[in-house]
Amino acid sequence: MTRAATAEQGQKIRARTLALLRGAMAIPAWPALILLLAIAAVVQPRLMSLPFLLIVLRQSVPLALAAIGQSLPMIGRSIDLSIGGVIAVVNVTLALPVFAGGPVWMSLAFPLAFGAVVGLFNAGLIAFVRASAVVVTLGVSVMLVGVSYLISGGAPGGSVHPFVRELATGRWGMLPVAGGVLVVAALMAGLMLRRSTFGHALHATGASYSAAWLGGLAVRKELVVAHMLSGIFAGLAAIILTGYIGTGTLNLGADLVMASVAAVVLGGTTFGLGAGGVLGVVAGAFALTFLANLMTGLGAGKPAQLIVQGAIIAGAAALARWREA
Amino acid sequence: MKLAGATTAVRLRRLSALPVFALIAVLAIVLGVASPHALSAQNLINILNQQVSLILVTVGQTIVVLTAGLDLSVGSVVSLTTAIASHGTPFAVPLAILAALAVGLVNAGGILRFGIHPILMTLSTMTAVQGLALLVRPIPGGTVPGWMKTYAGAEILGLPLPVICAAVVVFLAAVVVSRSRFGLHLMATGASAQSALLGGVNTGRIILLAYLLSSLFACLGGLNLAARLASGDPLVGQPFGIDSIAATALGGTQLSGGLGGVAGPVVGVLFLALLGNGLNLLNISTYYQMIIKGVLLILAVSAHRRNQPGL
Amino acid sequence: MLLEVVDIAKSFGSVQALRGVSLALKPGSVHAVLGENGAGKSTLMKIISGVFPASSGTIRVEGQMVHWNRAEQARAAGVSTIFQEFILLPNLSVAENLFLGRELRTPLGLVDRQRQREESRRILARVGLDLDPDVLTGRLRVAEQQMVEIAKGVMRDARIFVFDEPTAALGDREAARLFDLIRQLRAEGKGILYISHRLPELFELCDEVTVLKDGQFAGHFAMQETTATELVTTMVGRTLDQLFPPHRTGGPGETVLELRDLRTTGFAGPVNLAIGRHEIVGLAGLEGQGQIGITRSIFEGHAPETGEILFEGLPLGHAGPAGGVAAGIGLIPEDRKAEGLFLPLSVARNIAVGLLSGKGLAQPASVPAEDIAAQIQRLRIRLRDAAQAISELSGGNQQKALLARWLVRGVKLLICEEPTRGVDIGAKSEIYAILRELADSGVPVLITSRELPELIGLCDRIVVVRDGATVGSFPGGTSTEEEIMAAAIGGQRA
CATH class of the missing domain: 3.40.50.300 (P-loop containing nucleotide triphosphate hydrolases)
Structure with a gap:
């Protein structure tokens, strides 16, 4: 090989490394995850065992599902803060005797259908009435939490369908069933974003609503679908979450709203720009869950976790803007 | 932005608050008929006294909304303030104010310096400051300085001192927003930061001031709340974020910025309070009240149509 | 000094x-x-x-x-x-x-x-x-x-x-x-x-x-x-005839688009305009006299206050740009950055958007690499590769990418608002040549421009718009700026 060819190859490798680095910065979740694992390996080596990592994976499933859902409206420059309400209603509903003792399809179909209806309602107001997405979905969340209190009469409890519990806590060998649910859901969402007209058009709409509209895209229909899917994913997250705790509880899912936004931003997606894809979002959810475990293991309580979570949202958002500039 | 209905700028701003005044008038009539007690002076004074904190927070929220921003962190600032004020340290109150100003500074810094979307930025401080509040006061309790308790209980000519203070603050804020150069620049920035900048407005300073004021007003609301409760509570501020946004939207201040005032949102607070009070008098469960609040928020924001769908 | x-x-x-x-x-x-x-x-x-x-x-x-x-x-x-x-x-x-x-x-x-x-x-x-x-x-x-x-x-x-x-x-x-x-x-x-x-x-x-x-x-x-x-x-x-492609010598061909007594919102009107199969027609006039109202009426299908729009002999009845695209019309908007481009997305995605309109959301999205590469070559879009973000391209190359968007789809009428705004001179003559090529191949082009020399040099016909009304028509090539300005200012109310 001649010297020139070697130099050229060296340059190519350097360029490729640079591109890789830039790619890594594009999705803060990956460097964050590596950093967390490195810290854990030093201070809490027991967290690094495979069984424990699988437990973290299982724990992260509801957040990951909610975050995949959340990423869709965010790519289209909208937001869904109503997922907490959806989860609260689904949780107390699945704990009703009718659902716990009824046929299993009810416990599976209701959450998804309910999420879709809420998403449709949100999108109607956001896309057609053109009201502020933040305020609309906040209002819907308040309403739904009220509804969940009504359903449970303020005193939730009861039990859920055994299949729902199995879905959330069951294992195939060492592998959690919930992890399988997440993989299937993430694959479907990823395929949709990368390959379907919906995915391409949603990215375009997020990049510029006016240009998408003038380009003849069905901008409002996309927003409707994005919000419905966000609701459906929230419903799915609610099934798994309800399966974990096995009973009805007050305002389950309130924590998941902010955490889902954090996971999305960590995964490289901000308002109008889905650079990180579904994998980034899942990595973001896993990183956040791992962080919570790490901090708990170090004796840091919820306050410290909230502070770190807040810093992560701002940090990841700042990083995204910095990359654009 | 819709400009229908008014041809002069001043009239348009006044008109924006008209619906909420009409709403509260209708509500007052309905309540007066349904329950004679509802409109008694004592009941009204009680409602006012209960709402002083939210009124103060809403004034701050309105200032940020006028610049086309949103401050989701106000609730956490209220919580943190009650936590610090009840901590028992000397200089608790100045410390609380400094902490709040620091939050405002971080919000504005993230938005201006790093270009983070206001919603993401204040979402992040909302979360982090909630953590701080829990750190300072993990469970409700503690006690506030004696003078704060005196303030909360004092009355002048039958009116509670907090109500009088709030009235003064609201009046001053309303004058500043509608008549001062700062108020005008808030609206200019909200309509188009870029045009305002070219037109001679120091938009960076305006946005910084807006978020500092929002945090400061949230802190005042928190101090008032701590004085009333005579203790601190790390979660007490949680509803303030949504409630202040609801009142602002209900009060006719456009969430897309550039149009509105202080009077409308303050009346919006009173409307929500009067409604809650009326529903209580009619023995309607608080669960239904939550649902009604959500519906109202959605209705209010649906009146603020944007040019294109968005946050 | x-x-x-x-x-x-x-x-x-x-x-x-x-x-x-x-x-x-x-x-x-x-x-x-x-x-x-x-x-x-x-x-x-x-x-x-x-x-x-x-x-x-x-x-x-x-x-x-x-x-x-x-x-x-x-x-x-x-x-x-x-x-x-x-x-x-x-x-x-x-x-x-x-x-x-x-x-x-x-x-x-x-x-x-x-x-x-x-x-x-x-x-x-x-x-x-x-x-x-x-x-x-x-x-x-x-x-x-x-x-x-x-x-x-x-x-x-x-x-x-x-x-x-x-x-x-x-x-x-x-x-x-x-x-x-x-x-x-x-x-x-x-x-x-x-x-x-x-x-x-x-x-x-x-x-x-x-x-x-x-x-x-x-x-x-x-x-x-x-x-x-x-x-x-x-x-x-260089002299103008080097910058612009030669005007068409044959006739305009059969009428493809016709506006009859059209009145757009906010303007007095009426607009009467017909465009032949092989024509490039330009709209001239002072700023804000309703030129954009006309182009958008055709493309977005706003219900006109009065009058009608005939496209290939049939009245246009669509609502929204999606309908315009479905009817075979493409629009390149005057504000390229705000209304045309998806700045953070790749050049390929920006071009392929032309193929997404009208497709069911569940259908697979196609980004035909070969067609896109062919258009990039044909229009001589200068770039590193098609996966590059379009924001990194120069104004002229961005404008060509927008042209490619509609060429990939294949339109029957192209509307181009300010075709060379913020475009360097080299790209300009290339864009002119492509527009002429389109007209020759039977895709008529309607443009608006603030630059009279551009209208005179490029168009077969220049139609002057004042207060939303067509008030004059001048042949391209031979008309002078003075004539056109006089018609544009006219007895305009001050």
């Missing part, structure tokens, strides 16, 4: 907008800056008014070196700019806009509305506007807004005034009033930079002229010693 600009360069990312431009402004003179779309005039003016700093070079005001990053700094140094884009705030009153940033205040520190109102009346009278100072600025007509903008700039106690195409929206009477104002400023010893590409008014108003071409200095002349032909040659750098 009042203002000296020496060897200024400015680049945006990889795009070099200005290279080594120099200019000197004497007190008591009107200095024209002339150049085509994309020659760098507006960039130069924005540097002089402090909107953004130059990449290199120096600016001296009365001998003092200055470094500006913000408009305020330039303003404080005595430079007042009347921008091309409107910067008035629609939600403020006229008086509030006029005094924005330097409000008159009462002893209590509040805005003195009464005094501002009185002062505003005086200032408005000076530019010949009889307006209520309390009225919402968003309610004014385009020409009125432009005059308020001018009043705001002129009332400042500045030494240097920069006018960026101030007459684009003005009628005859308003323009005359503006020229009086400028002459008055000159008599007071101020320096005035005047940007325009309307040659006749430069000869009427200016003392000297600096010509820019392709972001570079191309020449400097005393106005009395030069001729229109010399200026055009300097500005264009």
Whole structure:
């Protein structure tokens, strides 16, 4: 090989490394995850065992599902803060005797259908009435939490369908069933974003609503679908979450709203720009869950976790803007 | 932005608050008929006294909304303030104010310096400051300085001192927003930061001031709340974020910025309070009240149509 | 010298907008800056008014070196700019806009509305506007807004005034009033930079002229010693027939699009217009006379107030751009960045968007790499690779990508608003050639443009629009700018 060819190859490798680095910065979740694992390996080596990592994976499933859902409206420059309400209603509903003792399809179909209806309602107001997405979905969340209190009469409890519990806590060998649910859901969402007209058009709409509209895209229909899917994913997250705790509880899912936004931003997606894809979002959810475990293991309580979570949202958002500039 | 209905700028701003005044008038009539007690002076004074904190927070929220921003962190600032004020340290109150100003500074810094979307930025401080509040006061309790308790209980000519203070603050804020150069620049920035900048407005300073004021007003609301409760509570501020946004939207201040005032949102607070009070008098469960609040928020924001769908 | 600009360069990312431009402004003179779309005039003016700093070079005001990053700094140094884009705030009153940033205040520190109102009346009278100072600025007509903008700039106690195409929206009477104002400023010893590409008014108003071409200095002349032909040659750098493809010699072909007695919202109308299969038709007129209303009516299918639109003999009945695309119409909007491009997305995705319209959301999205590569080659879009973000391309290449979007889809009518706004001269002639090729192949093209030489050079027919009505039609090639301007200004109400 001649010297020139070697130099050229060296340059190519350097360029490729640079591109890789830039790619890594594009999705803060990956460097964050590596950093967390490195810290854990030093201070809490027991967290690094495979069984424990699988437990973290299982724990992260509801957040990951909610975050995949959340990423869709965010790519289209909208937001869904109503997922907490959806989860609260689904949780107390699945704990009703009718659902716990009824046929299993009810416990599976209701959450998804309910999420879709809420998403449709949100999108109607956001896309057609053109009201502020933040305020609309906040209002819907308040309403739904009220509804969940009504359903449970303020005193939730009861039990859920055994299949729902199995879905959330069951294992195939060492592998959690919930992890399988997440993989299937993430694959479907990823395929949709990368390959379907919906995915391409949603990215375009997020990049510029006016240009998408003038380009003849069905901008409002996309927003409707994005919000419905966000609701459906929230419903799915609610099934798994309800399966974990096995009973009805007050305002389950309130924590998941902010955490889902954090996971999305960590995964490289901000308002109008889905650079990180579904994998980034899942990595973001896993990183956040791992962080919570790490901090708990170090004796840091919820306050410290909230502070770190807040810093992560701002940090990841700042990083995204910095990359654009 | 819709400009229908008014041809002069001043009239348009006044008109924006008209619906909420009409709403509260209708509500007052309905309540007066349904329950004679509802409109008694004592009941009204009680409602006012209960709402002083939210009124103060809403004034701050309105200032940020006028610049086309949103401050989701106000609730956490209220919580943190009650936590610090009840901590028992000397200089608790100045410390609380400094902490709040620091939050405002971080919000504005993230938005201006790093270009983070206001919603993401204040979402992040909302979360982090909630953590701080829990750190300072993990469970409700503690006690506030004696003078704060005196303030909360004092009355002048039958009116509670907090109500009088709030009235003064609201009046001053309303004058500043509608008549001062700062108020005008808030609206200019909200309509188009870029045009305002070219037109001679120091938009960076305006946005910084807006978020500092929002945090400061949230802190005042928190101090008032701590004085009333005579203790601190790390979660007490949680509803303030949504409630202040609801009142602002209900009060006719456009969430897309550039149009509105202080009077409308303050009346919006009173409307929500009067409604809650009326529903209580009619023995309607608080669960239904939550649902009604959500519906109202959605209705209010649906009146603020944007040019294109968005946050 | 009042203002000296020496060897200024400015680049945006990889795009070099200005290279080594120099200019000197004497007190008591009107200095024209002339150049085509994309020659760098507006960039130069924005540097002089402090909107953004130059990449290199120096600016001296009365001998003092200055470094500006913000408009305020330039303003404080005595430079007042009347921008091309409107910067008035629609939600403020006229008086509030006029005094924005330097409000008159009462002893209590509040805005003195009464005094501002009185002062505003005086200032408005000076530019010949009889307006209520309390009225919402968003309610004014385009020409009125432009005059308020001018009043705001002129009332400042500045030494240097920069006018960026101030007459684009003005009628005859308003323009005359503006020229009086400028002459008055000159008599007071101020320096005035005047940007325009309307040659006749430069000869009427200016003392000297600096010509820019392709972001570079191309020449400097005393106005009395030069001729229109010399200026055009300097500005264009080659004769016009080299820049434009030859006009079509055959007939227009059968009518593809016909507008009959169309009235668009907010304008008097009516529009009567027919475009043949092989024609390029241009819409001319003053700024904001309803040209965009016409193009958008066709594309977006706004229900017209009256009249009808026939496309290939059938009435168009769609609602929204998706319907326009389905009918076979493509639109390249005038504001490319805001309404045309998806800046963070790749060039390939930006082009492939043309194929997404009308497809079911669940259908697979196609990004046909070969077709896209073929268009990139055909239009000679210069890029690293198709996966590159479109924001990194130059204006000309971005515009070509938008063309490619509709070529990949294959449209039956192309509407192109301001086809060469912010496009460098090399790309310009390539774009012209493609548009001509399209027309020859049976895809008629409707364009709007602020540049009369472009309309004359490119179009087969130029239709003049005034207050939303078609008021004249001129053949391309042989018409003169004067004829067309006369029709555009006409008996326009001032």
